[in-house]
Amino acid sequence: MSISTKDKLAWTAAKLFQEKGFDGVGLNEILAAAGLPKGSLYHHFPNGKKDLALEAAALADREMVRIINDAFASAETYRHGVSTLFHKLAKLFELLGSHTGCPISEILFAGPDRNEFRTRSATYFNGWIACIEGHAIRLGETEAAAQQQAERLFISLQGCWTLARANEDSDQLRRAPELLF
């Protein structure tokens, strides 16, 4: 079973947006990278670039939630989960090329409908935090502590990613657990 045209478009878009931002990538570039003809976008994404961006962001969100769950699923302590997560992200960062950014930020902090996009970024980010919080509770933290720890992890993750990107150095992510937790 081959990947659908729609998915191919969304994945290609996600990758490119992550590298250059929503406004830094043109539809032509996406179509070319996906190897699809010019007219084939508006069938799958009637509202054009906006829809494509939202779908790409949704994809990236699901991927991120999956990574978080993977990291904590096999963890015996919260601290272990944190460590695993950062190492997974460091690998992902290297795989994507060490100049990529957070897909959600790169896509949803721009765009023509700024408010709608930003609101969605908050939804995704808070979803990640809630997800982490769940794992923290499961691993024995109190509710109050779990909430704080989750937010703290999200913040560290974003900040480290930014520094890793500037320095093009995935170790910024690997060193995070001992630096911040």
Next chain:
Amino acid sequence: MSISTKDKLAWTAAKLFQEKGFDGVGLNEILAAAGLPKGSLYHHFPNGKKDLALEAAALADREMVRIINDAFASAETYRHGVSTLFHKLAKLFELLGSHTGCPISEILFAGPDRNEFRTRSATYFNGWIACIEGHAIRLGETEAAAQQQAERLFISLQGCWTLARANEDSDQLRRAPELLF
């Protein structure tokens, strides 16, 4: 003595780039916001948008260093300086409009000369860290601890700002000291 045309351009550009990113702002928009005619850009910035962006980033960097120094100048302990800094940034964030991003990231993680731009972002970011480190040492931290603390502060600052932006809530920055330090 009035502000020079070149400075007016750079400041206007810095503000707009911070809101919408390098690729999200057109030169027309910048010129219009600065109240300047179309032709007046390339006299002061011969390489056009690129030069303008670099100058805007330099401006933003100097401003940030100034804010850091201000925050720590009157602090009795490192922890006090951290607290003051986050409160200053929260106010700045509100002043700029709660949807703006880090000017360095927004400008220097994009652009036509990706590598050159990114390298410069590293220089600025590491400059901030070094600046914080200096204050930490001055306020009694050991060198090893100071270096870690400074990096930790930078990471927190970037991460909090991102979350504040998504939620359009400057309190994310105000709550950072107790959450992370």
Next chain:
Amino acid sequence: MSISTKDKLAWTAAKLFQEKGFDGVGLNEILAAAGLPKGSLYHHFPNGKKDLALEAAALADREMVRIINDAFASAETYRHGVSTLFHKLAKLFELLGSHTGCPISEILFAGPDRNEFRTRSATYFNGWIACIEGHAIRLGETEAAAQQQAERLFISLQGCWTLARANEDSDQLRRAPELLF
């Protein structure tokens, strides 16, 4: 069946380039003359003005070869062919407006890729000479003489056209056979 958009563009461009040279004609002017909207160029000529110029030059080359062949096809002697050719060119010169130049020179001695363009002009010019040479041989000249005669004809043709253009006088072309052959 109507002429294609691509052909219309190329023909219009050829005509205008011939009058004002590659750098003397803007794309707006070509589009307007062809009665086409602004965006319709890059679909057919992805590399823009460069591609359009190369296509226009190719068109002009084919036209010139056709004229040469026509002139010599019905000629009983080489000398007759020469005479017919100059008369045909004089008429063409009048038809185009007596201020036009050699399309190949006007297009291919300029342009952003100077070397590539100039190389192509050599190909076309030497093609004309080879074409004339073939007719000369067919009409009884020895190979050595034919080669010289062909080059001589090309040179005369270019020189006369230049003088005709300066004086805006097609008779410069009509008088060439007796003056030079």
Next chain:
Amino acid sequence: MSISTKDKLAWTAAKLFQEKGFDGVGLNEILAAAGLPKGSLYHHFPNGKKDLALEAAALADREMVRIINDAFASAETYRHGVSTLFHKLAKLFELLGSHTGCPISEILFAGPDRNEFRTRSATYFNGWIACIEGHAIRLGETEAAAQQQAERLFISLQGCWTLARANEDSDQLRRAPELLF
């Protein structure tokens, strides 16, 4: 005694126009090549590019007349003068870089006042022919023959130069005497 600013401008312009044509060279490029500041053009050439082009063409015309006179001054026969002239031009062509064109054509077949420019090109070209004619008569040709020979030489010269330019081969000029005379 150093060359005047005005002359430096005109010579620089002549050289650049010859390479890229009137419309292919911008005033900025000329000023930069001449090492002169931006504002210094309109003092010497109140009508701007037009005046500069006319002066450059006048310069080139005088230079060409000088070369013709030099070639024939020491010639014992008209045929010798022709040969010397072509060899001088071949050297000049190499010196200028084998991609330059006739300065008069390159400057005066373009420009905003097309008619005025073209008329002047005719004046210059016919001046060259008259000049050659004078030498032909002095060297023993009849008046009728001299007029024809002069025009023939001019035509050959223009045609050969064009072919030499396309092939980037100064030998096209050197071979002209035996080919055409």
Next chain:
DNA sequence: AATGAATGAGCTTTCATTCAT
């Protein structure tokens, strides 16, 4: 569902020229 053509607004940049000093 799919697609090459068409579209015009907008992009960054360069242009020749004018102005104020």
Next chain:
DNA sequence: AATGAATGAAAGCTCATTCAT
């Protein structure tokens, strides 16, 4: 006489989108 600043029209080109088939 000399010059850096200013100017807006126009340059070539890319954009996201719509259309006709």
